[in-house]
Amino acid sequence: MPVSERTVTIEVNQQQEQMLDRLVAEGKLGSTHGEVVRSGFVRFCEGHPDLFQAGAKGDEGGRDE
């Protein structure tokens, strides 16, 4: 758990909450929905350093298929 300096509030619906419940139940990412989202967010960023390189520009963004 990081020293929390900032809080970002996102909205999720009941189906997304189910998914977060499952992740919490797995116990590997955190014990609350917020901690799980934080952990997934950070892991995504760590897994895609190319997205942060200067000049790396997105197009239309992710296609949520």
Add this chain to the structure above:
Amino acid sequence: MSERELVLDHVMEPGTGKALPVHRGQILRIEQLGNGQCADFNAFNLHDYKEYFHTGRTRHLHGLFPAEGDMLWSAPPRERPMLTIIGDTVGTNDIQYPRCTGFLYEYQFGFESHTNCHDILAESIREYGLTPDDVHDSFNFWMHTGVDDEGKLYIKRLLAKPGDYVELIAHFDVLAVPNVCGADIFSTSNFELKPLRVQVFEATPEEQERWLQPEGRQYRNQRTPADFRLSEIKVTRELARDGSYSPEWPVYPIVKRSVDVPLSDEEYGLIEGLRANGGFGEPDADIVRHAFFSWWIEEYMQGPKHQHPGQ
């Protein structure tokens, strides 16, 4: 390795097709007799014709050009593998283009009558009591297609030679309907119509062991008519409102709740990086949500991932 038992052997002449039952564990083989002929293909559940092959789900799960090892799926809400391609000596197949139709040749070229896959498929399935309305989007064996830089489809010269073949094993009893594509004025079949040989074999025990999917549903959402609130097939063509209808949506209402995501200053800085990327939205919450769900897809989603990671 055991030998296959031949069940059926038929040559489809140009301008014709053939509806043929292929039972679970049997293999349909379509073979080139000439120099490059496209075969359009429909398939129905032999015991419930409302379950039929679906290009969309197949394209989604196997990409634009399915080949050996890929499966032909039935339409939602059934969504079961109907057949698997277990042999493909060329590897160029198409599921983008719809079947050609009489309308197409009249609209594009002025033909009042011309060989076309829709009418050939319709005449083929009439042997089993089905109508032209029951023909569906086709799997196009050997049709050699591509997508250009502007996203437009194109047709290339067909590559198959005499002796080339595709083989498909049926996972449940199907009515398989191949036909000799009627397009002789496109490069679809190299501007010439040629016969195709179709055969049905009993798969060997080894082939069944290797390829057959389990019988029945593997997922609750592979639905059957027993799951439908209205399972009877309409017998009249007129549409009329059911005055007693009251909607029962599967998930409703959709309720949103807030989740507070604690971030360190360093982690918060990642948001700026993704904002600069431009593919994740503008508000902090949009960016965090997009990145989180992208991670979740990468880690937990089964099947091909269509997620584009931001750039």
